[in-house]
Amino acid sequence: MAKAYKLTIPSDRAERLQYIKRMFPQAGGTALSDDWRGGRSEATKRLNSIDIEAYNKNRYFINGDVSRLSPYFRYGCLTLKEAADHLQKQFGVESEKLVQALGRRDYSRRVWYQQGDKIFNNLEKSKVGLGDKPLPDYVRQMITGLPCMDAFVRDLMQDGYVHNHARKWFAAYVVHWLKVDWREAADWFESLLLDGDKASNHLSWQWVASSFSSSPYFFNKDILARHTGEKHCANCTVSCPFDASVEMLDAKLFSVAEPLAERTISRPATMHFSSNTAVAVFVHDEMLSAAHPLIQNSTAKFFVFDEHLYAKWPLKRLQFVADCLSELPNVEVWLGDTRDVLESRGVGQLKTQNTPNKDIKQLLESFQVDWQPEVKMIDVEVSDQRMKRFSRYWSKVSKALYGDALPEESKTF
Numbered sequence: 001m002a003k004a005y006k007l008t009i010p011s012d013r014a015e016r017l018q019y020i021k022r023m024f025p026q027a028g029g030t031a032l033s034d035d036w037r038g039g040r041s042e043a044t045k046r047l048n049s050i051d052i053e054a055y056n057k058n059r060y061f062i063n064g065d066v067s068r069l070s071p072y073f074r075y076g077c078l079t080l081k082e083a084a085d086h087l088q089k090q091f092g093v094e095s096e097k098l099v100q101a102l103g104r105r106d107y108s109r110r111v112w113y114q115q116g117d118k119i120f121n122n123l124e125k126s127k128v129g130l131g132d133k134p135l136p137d138y139v140r141q142m143i144t145g146l147p148c149m150d151a152f153v154r155d156l157m158q159d160g161y162v163h164n165h166a167r168k169w170f171a172a173y174v175v176h177w178l179k180v181d182w183r184e185a186a187d188w189f190e191s192l193l194l195d196g197d198k199a200s201n202h203l204s205w206q207w208v209a210s211s212f213s214s215s216p217y218f219f220n221k222d223i224l225a226r227h228t229g230e231k232h233c234a235n236c237t238v239s240c241p242f243d244a245s246v247e248m249l250d251a252k253l254f255s256v257a258e259p260l261a262e263r264t265i266s267r268p269a270t271m272h273f274s275s276n277t278a279v280a281v282f283v284h285d286e287m288l289s290a291a292h293p294l295i296q297n298s299t300a301k302f303f304v305f306d307e308h309l310y311a312k313w314p315l316k317r318l319q320f321v322a323d324c325l326s327e328l329p330n331v332e333v334w335l336g337d338t339r340d341v342l343e344s345r346g347v348g349q350l351k352t353q354n355t356p357n358k359d360i361k362q363l364l365e366s367f368q369v370d371w372q373p374e375v376k377m378i379d380v381e382v383s384d385q386r387m388k389r390f391s392r393y394w395s396k397v398s399k400a401l402y403g404d405a406l407p408e409e410s411k412t413f
């Protein structure tokens with residue numbers, strides 16, 4: 001790896017985006033659009049402008065009033081607890097559907113802490129046969145011949161954001177119609193999302209595939225047309241593979257489950273241990289908020305764009321992170337190898353926020369690290385039994401959040 005050097009993130013946004021483009025010539029894809037300015041200020045603005053009635057009414061529609069907060073949670077600009085507390089205070093029980101969505105992220109994170117790298121393979125025996133084909137180039141190149149699926153990939157490539165339902169339909173198409181190995185598809189999909197998060201992404205693909213759910217998720221043309229307002233279907237002339245009843249598709253798509261060959265995640269062992277003694281805060285990409293207690297700490301603070309983590313990131317994601325870092329002027333930002341940077345600054349001991357991400361943990365293996373717990377959405381213990389399904393987790397957590405205030409129909413799935 002080339003020699004490490006310190007970056008000066010420009011405060012002017014246009015300059016900043018250009019600077020990142022110059023610093024990361026290998027980063028592919030389109031630039032970050034004005035709609036997706038990174039950082040806590042923008043996150044707070046979005047949180048404060050939520051129209052809860054609209055969210056409750058039309059969140060399932062492709063152009064519905066969803067919060068578009070996912071990248072802000074992903075990079076820690078805002079915590080789930082801050083958002084849940086704000087929503088409950090502002091909207092009372094009306095906030096339940098959106099807080100439940102936040103719960104899905106909290107749940108995914110808890111599963112990641114609990115299962116570690118196992119989330120990258122089938123967590124359970126799949127309930128139907130899954131394919132092991134590679135992801136075809138025609139999917140990546142948006143020439144499937146299906147205007148809906150090509151449009152979802154276009155959103156992914158251009159914006160890095162795809163509505164939750166479109167993510168589900170696309171994943172179902174790839175896994176159940178094309179019989180692609182969900183793990184390869186999930187890696188690819190996550191690498192292009194602005195909110196790309198290993199747990200939320202891989203567990204959602206497993207939920208679609210049926211290796212972390214009690215049945216596979218699939219859809220038909222009626223469902224897609226209804227929730228997209230016929231956007232893709234009205235003038236579509238192709239022979240539609242989704243145009244059948246749910247029962248017919250169920251009979252056509254699924255075979256008996258055969259186990260997928262286990263995929264191994266290997267990381268080289270660290271041979272070297274630092275003999276330095278200076279203490280610093282290591283800022284990683286899940287804690288980019290000026291309100292974070294460790295960022296407010298007076299100790300020296302370092303963020304490193306390390307190739308082990310960021311070599312494959314698309315440009316827009318690096319630019320989003322640079323927006324976040326521009327709000328943290330007392331954090332030194334470096335490009336290079338984490339160990340080289342910290343060693344050269346005499347650092348031997350680190351404080352940082354805990355993470356289930358083993359790639360981050362591995363970068364810091366040669367240092368003494370004080371892993372401080374991240375703030376949970378709610379400090380409530382959830383048993384292993386309940387952690388097997390989101391519905392069981394939510395019945396416990398919603399009770400802790402809302403007591404008996406929720407209407408009866410909100411308590412069941």
Ligand SMILES: Cc1cc2nc3c(=O)[nH]c(=O)nc-3n(C[C@H](O)[C@H](O)[C@H](O)COP(=O)(O)OP(=O)(O)OC[C@H]3O[C@@H](n4cnc5c(N)ncnc54)[C@H](O)[C@@H]3O)c2cc1C
Binds near residue numbers: 071
């Ligand atoms: C195949 C697939 C891949 C996905 N990959 C990711 C990913 O990499 N990163 C990611 O953050 N989400 C992922 N999701 C979950 C979900 O699609 C997005 O979080 C959501 O669409 C973000 O839009 P929003 O902020 O407007 O959501 P809102 O409906 O406004 O929800 C508010 C917040 O709740 C959380 N949330 C909502 N639904 C889910 C969910 N199903 N799982 C986990 N968290 C949820 C998000 O943090 C979101 O910002 C994936 C879903 C699927 C089906």
